Amino acid sequence: MSALTALLRPGFFGRVGAMVRKEFVHLRCDRLTLAMLAIFPFSELTMFGYAINTTPRDLPTAVLLQEQSDVGRAILTAMQNTRHFKIVRQVNDEAEFDRLFAAGEVLFAIEVPRGFERALRRGDGPALLVVADATDPFTSSSALAALAPLVQTALQNERAVPPAAAPAFEIRQHLRYNPASLSQINIVPGLLGTILAVTTLSITALSVTRETERGTMESLLAMPIEPIEIMLGKVLPYVLIGFLQAVIILVTGVLLFQVPVIGDLALLAGMTMLFITTNLMVGYTLSTLAQNQLQAVQLATTFIMPNLLLSGFEFPFAGMPGWAQLIGQCLPLTHFIRMVRAIMLKGSDLGDMHAEAMWLIGLMLIAMTIAVTRFRRTLD
Numbered sequence: 318m319s320a321l322t323a324l325l326r327p328g329f330f331g332r333v334g335a336m337v338r339k340e341f342v343h344l345r346c347d348r349l350t351l352a353m354l355a356i357f358p359f360s361e362l363t364m365f366g367y368a369i370n371t372t373p374r375d376l377p378t379a380v381l382l383q384e385q386s387d388v389g390r391a392i393l394t395a396m397q398n399t400r401h402f403k404i405v406r407q408v409n410d411e412a413e414f415d416r417l418f419a420a421g422e423v424l425f426a427i428e429v430p431r432g433f434e435r436a437l438r439r440g441d442g443p444a445l446l447v448v449a450d451a452t453d454p455f456t457s458s459s460a461l462a463a464l465a466p467l468v469q470t471a472l473q474n475e476r477a478v479p480p481a482a483a484p485a486f487e488i489r490q491h492l493r494y495n496p497a498s499l500s501q502i503n504i505v506p507g508l509l510g511t512i513l514a515v516t517t518l519s520i521t522a523l524s525v526t527r528e529t530e531r532g533t534m535e536s537l538l539a540m541p542i543e544p545i546e547i548m549l550g551k552v553l554p555y556v557l558i559g560f561l562q563a564v565i566i567l568v569t570g571v572l573l574f575q576v577p578v579i580g581d582l583a584l585l586a587g588m589t590m591l592f593i594t595t596n597l598m599v600g601y602t603l604s605t606l607a608q609n610q611l612q613a614v615q616l617a618t619t620f621i622m623p624n625l626l627l628s629g630f631e632f633p634f635a636g637m638p639g640w641a642q643l644i645g646q647c648l649p650l651t652h653f654i655r656m657v658r659a660i661m662l663k664g665s666d667l668g669d670m671h672a673e674a675m676w677l678i679g680l681m682l683i684a685m686t687i688a689v690t691r692f693r694r695t696l697d
Contacts, residue, residue: 373401373456373459373460373633373635373636374400374401374636375400375401375402375403375635375636376401376402376403376424376425376456376460376633376635376636377403377405377422377423377424377425377635378396378402378403378404378405378423378424378425378426378427379404379405379406379407379408379413379414379417379422379423379425379426379427380393380396380404380406380407380408380426380427380428380429381407381408381409381410381411381414381426381427381428381429382407382429383428383429383430383431383433384429384430384431384432384433384434386429386433386434387434388429388433388434388437389429389433389434392427392429392445392468395467395468395470396427396467401460401463401464401467402425402460402464405422405423406422406423408426411428414426414428414448416669418448418450418493418663419659419663419664419665419669420659420665420669420670421450421655421659421665421669421670423450424449424450424453424456424457424460424635425447425448425449425450425457425460426447426448426449427445427446427447427448428445428446428447428448429445430443430444430445430446433445433486437486442486442487443486443487444486444487444488444489445468445486445487445488445489446489446491447461447464447488447489447490447491448490448491448493449461449490449491449492449493450493450494451492451493451494451495451496451498452494452495452502452503452658452662452663453503453629453633454495454498454499454500454502454503455500455633456633456635456636457492457498458498461490464488465488468486468488493663494662494663495662501570501574501576502574502576502577502662503658505566505570505574505576506570506576506654506657506658506661506662507629507630507654507657507658508566508570509563509566509567509570509589509657510592510628510630510650510653510654510657511624511625511628511630511650512562512566513559513562513563513566513589513592513593513596513653514596514621514624514649514650514653515621516559516562517555517559517593517596517597517600518596518597518599518600518603518617518620518621519600519614519617519621520555520558520597520600521551521552521555521596521597521598521600521601521603521604522600522601522603522604522607522613522614522616522617523604523610523613523614524551524600524601524604525601525604525605525607525692526604526607526608526609526610526612526613527610529609530609530610544689544692545685545689547692548598548601548685548688548689548692551601552594552597552598552601555593555597556590556593556594556597559593559596559597560586560589560590560593563589563593567585576661577661577662578660578661579660579661579662579663579664580659580660580661580663580664580665580666581660581666584660584666584667585657585660585661588653588656588657588660588670588674588677589653589657591674591677591678591681592649592652592653592656592677594681595649595677595678595680595681595684596649598681598684598685598688599620599649599680599684600617601684601688602684602687602688602691603616603617603620604688605687605688605691605692606691623644623645623648624648624649624650624651625650627641627642627644627645627648627651628645628648628650628651628654629645629651629654629655630650630654634651646676647680649677649680649681652673652674652676652677653673653677655670655673656670656673656674
């Protein structure tokens with residue numbers, strides 16, 4: 318029957334109205350879907366409006382003052398009064414710089430050399446050393462662009478240089494880990510985590526609901542098997558699949574985009590397996606919370622979006638407000654992106670990243686506990 322013929326049949330609008338009412342009744346009974354429809358746009362608007370900041374602020378910075386002078390203190394005070402840099406450490410030597418950069422505790426390091434004030438007042442053109450973690454070239458470039466006028470203003474206030482004078486000093490920039498500021502050096506390691514997060518979470522989010530909708534859950538209930546054994550049996554095959562995905566992404570990144578892998582490949586493989594397992598456990602937990610596959614997809618989408626926006630993949634994590642950073646710390650992707658960039662680009666070891674590894678282990682155990690508890694209730 319054609320659409321025109323159906324339209325001309327008596328009672329057409331009544332039947333359509335009945336179907337519309339039926340869908341509204343189903344939607345009203347599906348409280349999780351209604352909640353997702355309300356929460357999703359609100360959360361996205363909140364994150365984009367408040368948490369996402371394309372002009373990074375309060376970037377963690379370490380300072381090495383080789384001399385205690387008025388000029389050095391003026392530079393330090395000026396940096397503390399700006400929103401671009403946040404002085405979190407004052408170090409004693411350059412070796413401590415290296416450790417802080419490897420652990421990802423700072424993004425910038427500024428060294429005021431010995432004799433800087435004297436050379437400045439004599440007009441010798443001294444150099445101020447600025448070291449930046451250029452694994453995120455956008456963050457480093459925007460902050461470095463603001464540094465020169467900041468220092469110039471501070472020195473004019475101290476009357477170390479005339480107000481109208483051109484800069485009487487040199488800022489020597491050292492971009493670590495990505496000297497050419499290539500965006501792919503930053504993006505490819507982040508994509509490794511992002512692609513794995515999306516695929517592994519989506520796969521396991523459908524696992525329990527698929528069994529229920531296909532009618533095979535009864536067979537599982539009849540088997541002498543524990544909920545944790547069902548969970549591990551469903552998750553472990555996808556750990557291998559996820560690891561193969563990671564190998565493909567990594568090899569492609571190295572061959573096509575010349576992304577370096579400076580650190581230990583075995584450590585990178587171990588942390589990748591930990592991240593994959595954590596995401597699979599989170600996906601399985603979402604599957605136990607959902608009543609059908611549609612709800613599982615909605616829950617997975619709602620969880621994936623904060624991972625993309627608040628993990629530091631697309632936007633600088635250090636520039637987000639405190640509440641957004643707190644949410645980001647509870648997301649597995651945040652910690653894996655830090656680890657994979659540190660291993661591949663900085664050559665960091667496990668000692669530098671033990672806090673990130675502990676976060677992933679903790680999130681995995683929490684997800685496992687919730688999943689097993691929820692699955693027991695489902696069985697009941």
